[in-house]
Amino acid sequence: MTTAAQVSRVATAFETAAAEKRAALVGYLPAGYPSVDGAIDALKAMVHAGVDIVEIGLPYSDPLIDGPVIQEAVHQALVRGVHVTEVLRTVEEVAEAGAAALVMTYWNPVVQHGVEAFARDLASAGGSGLITPDLPPEEAGAWLEAAREQGLDPVFLVAPSSTDERIALITSVCRGFVYAASVMGTTGARTSVGSAAPGLVAKVRQHTTLPVGVGLGVSTGAQAAEVAGFADGVIVGSAFVKRMLSAPDAASGAASVAELAAELAAGVRQPR
Numbered sequence: 001m002t003t004a005a006q007v008s009r010v011a012t013a014f015e016t017a018a019a020e021k022r023a024a025l026v027g028y029l030p031a032g033y034p035s036v037d038g039a040i041d042a043l044k045a046m047v048h049a050g051v052d053i054v055e056i057g058l059p060y061s062d063p064l065i066d067g068p069v070i071q072e073a074v075h076q077a078l079v080r081g082v083h084v085t086e087v088l089r090t091v092e093e094v095a096e097a098g099a100a101a102l103v104m105t106y107w108n109p110v111v112q113h114g115v116e117a118f119a120r121d122l123a124s125a126g127g128s129g130l131i132t133p134d135l136p137p138e139e140a141g142a143w144l145e146a147a148r149e150q151g152l153d154p155v156f157l158v159a160p161s162s163t164d165e166r167i168a169l170i171t172s173v174c175r176g177f178v179y180a181a182s183v184m185g186t187t188g189a190r191t192s193v194g195s196a197a198p199g200l201v202a203k204v205r206q207h208t209t210l211p212v213g214v215g216l217g218v219s220t221g222a223q224a225a226e227v228a229g230f231a232d233g234v235i236v237g238s239a240f241v242k243r244m245l246s247a248p249d250a251a252s253g254a255a256s257v258a259e260l261a262a263e264l265a266a267g268v269r270q271p272r
Contacts, residue, residue, distance in 0.1 A: 050265025129153025
């Protein structure tokens with residue numbers, strides 16, 4: 001039986017949202033844009049405006065699934081020399097603000113840092129887990145072991161193209177929640193949520209009791225309410241990053257993402 005000490009902050013956030021009869025709101029920003037402090041301020045503003053769980057992007061030079069909006073912010077962060085150390089500092093600050101903080105990263109930076117060292121350092125910073133979009137479960141043994149030792153949640157992605165067999169494998173190694181990509185292709189805000197999303201969530205629920213969060217495409221309160229009608233979590237990334245890119249300065253960016261977070265938070269709280 002899972003003890004209270006073993007329940008992650010991610011699980012607690014989903015449980016709290018479920019008790020309130022709503023979906024959890026998950027918000028993403030890359031660390032280091034427009035600066036390390038600017039990103040921290042923006043992430044804290046999102047939390048204070050209603051984001052339950054934060055995804056902190058680790059800037060990487062070859063972001064395979066990221067669309068042009070996130071790529072631009074990540075590029076600027078890399079130019080400023082933002083790497084693992086700055087990401088961990090961001091995690092620590094955001095976790096102290098009261099949110100469950102996950103790192104979204106491609107696998108190569110973890111390998112370069114050292115898998116066990118990354119898990120240890122992430123846990124020491126107050127991080128809750130890692131989302132690894134390019135790490136196949138078959139090759140995740142070292143990470144799963146390190147995450148288990150440090151009490152971190154390994155989060156993997158399923159897609160509309162995932163077979164039942166694949167979904168069963170992926171969900172068997174997830175902890176915290178399952179990340180369901182609602183559309184095929186790169187990230188980016190869209191005018192509508194992928195039509196495959198409800199069916200994908202239903203398929204995932206045939207294999208696990210973990211919460212299912214839906215991402216890729218949500219940018220408005222109305223879309224958040226739509227996704228909250230069939231998913232346990234609503235994941236928003238590009239829409240937040242776009243607000244930051246469009247802002248004339250860091251303070252305006254933080255205010256803008258807080259405004260969007262409040263709209264999305266109201267959306268997930270509409271009657272289900």
